[in-house]
Amino acid sequence: MGVLCSAQSRVNQKGAFSGVASTLSSGRLPSTFAVGDVIPLWPEVVWKIERGAVRAVTWSEEGRPVILGYWGVGDIVSGFLLPVEPCQVECVKATELSRVPLNLMERGSEAMILQLKQAQELLAIVRCERAYLRLLNFLIWLAKKFGEEVETGRQIELRLTHQEIAEAIGMARVTVTRLLQKFEREGIICRPQGKTIVLKQM
Known part of the structure; x- marks a missing residue:
């Protein structure tokens, strides 16, 4: 997509992750998130949404948010499915996630197809x-x-x-x-x- 963010956006993104990152480093991986919380996107972690909804967002060079999509119950969210840098996933409802180990994920291809389908649908709407x-x-x-x-x-x-x-x-x-x-x-x-x-x- 080739979208870049401003320096201020990078600072905001780093700050948004700091609380979750400290929790992860302590070994207590959270599974419930409040509205506005940022979901950690780690290469080895795949999240399945059990309850709630999230959106993925990046920023333009001017610092304006660019929405990449919305996901709900049953959808899969992972950094490798969102190949845009920078990118963060935010909760738009109170959300409960289950962690699916990447090496045990058998529906990766299906998830990628669904992600692509949604991106195409939203692109058609925006156009x-x-x-x-x-x-x-x-x-x-x-x-x-x-x-x-x-x-x-x-x-x-x-x-x-x-x-x-x-x-x-x-x-x-x-x-x-x-x-x-x-x-x-x-x-x-x-x-x-x-x-x-x-x-x-x-």
């Missing part, structure tokens, strides 16, 4: 020229991957901010806010108590 369709397709993708059926439609279980959505699809935050309001007026989505998004039409 939509019309902002309306780009955001709508992203919501549909989130609803399929992280949604649960409710009476009014399919509820997206990730509580992403407008800024996080904007970063994921290369759009201005104000545009995301304006389009979400438009979707709500058109009956495409509803937002119970303004906390989660329910997609009423797929």
Whole structure:
């Protein structure tokens, strides 16, 4: 991908890992992480997501975050599946992980294929020229991957901010806010108590 980060981004990334790194060095490998925690990406460690969701992020030369993807229950996360430097994986929900030793992982090829498929799906969404369709397709993708059926439609279980959505699809935050309001007026989505998004039409 050839994406570089600013010096400040590198400092932030190093600081984000320091707490987890000290825990690892003490021999106590954590398996539960809170929202915003950074997952350690070690060459010999493969993580399987048992509960929650994470996102992978890198930075542009200007220091802007570039979202590489979102992963949920059953997905595999590892440094060797994310060949971008620098890169960090952050929890977007409270997350529980199980550690799969790399030498015992038999589904490596399948995991890599799934990662590639997701990257292609997100790339196709980002390439939509019309902002309306780009955001709508992203919501549909989130609803399929992280949604649960409710009476009014399919509820997206990730509580992403407008800024996080904007970063994921290369759009201005104000545009995301304006389009979400438009979707709500058109009956495409509803937002119970303004906390989660329910997609009423797929």
